[in-house]
Amino acid sequence: MHEMGIIIHLAKTLDETAQEQGLTEIGSVTLQVGEVSGIVTDLFVDCWNYFKKKHPVLENSELKLETIPAVTWCDGCKTNYETVKYGKICPKCGSKETWLVQGNECIIKEIEAQ
Numbered sequence: 001m002h003e004m005g006i007i008i009h010l011a012k013t014l015d016e017t018a019q020e021q022g023l024t025e026i027g028s029v030t031l032q033v034g035e036v037s038g039i040v041t042d043l044f045v046d047c048w049n050y051f052k053k054k055h056p057v058l059e060n061s062e063l064k065l066e067t068i069p070a071v072t073w074c075d076g077c078k079t080n081y082e083t084v085k086y087g088k089i090c091p092k093c094g095s096k097e098t099w100l101v102q103g104n105e106c107i108i109k110e111i112e113a114q
């Protein structure tokens with residue numbers, strides 16, 4: 001499962017961060033998830049709640065998710081447009097010379113100690 005893989009990686013990173021900073025318990029984790037990252041947020045939270053029990057440092061933590069809107073750049077008319085609405089073809093000039101500027105990421109924005 002895609003979500004589980006990310007969470008295993010995330011939990012490992014958080015464990016390491018907690019150790020580095022001498023934290024015994026993490027209160028909350030804010031994660032920024034891109035709109036087209038392929039992460040199903042409901043599933044993600046379920047996985048998190050299951051998985052955090054295996055990590056003492058995360059046991060009482062809360063996962064907060066923020067969505068990063070997906071934006072595509074068009075090289076034809078040099079403008080950005082909404083990826084989810086229009087896909088890979090520019091709605092303004094019909095060009096296919098487009099690429100994703102943002103919306104595919106999964107970033108730890110903030111960790112709060114308990």
Ligand SMILES: [Zn+2]
Nearest residue numbers: 074077090093
């Ligand atoms: Zn265009």
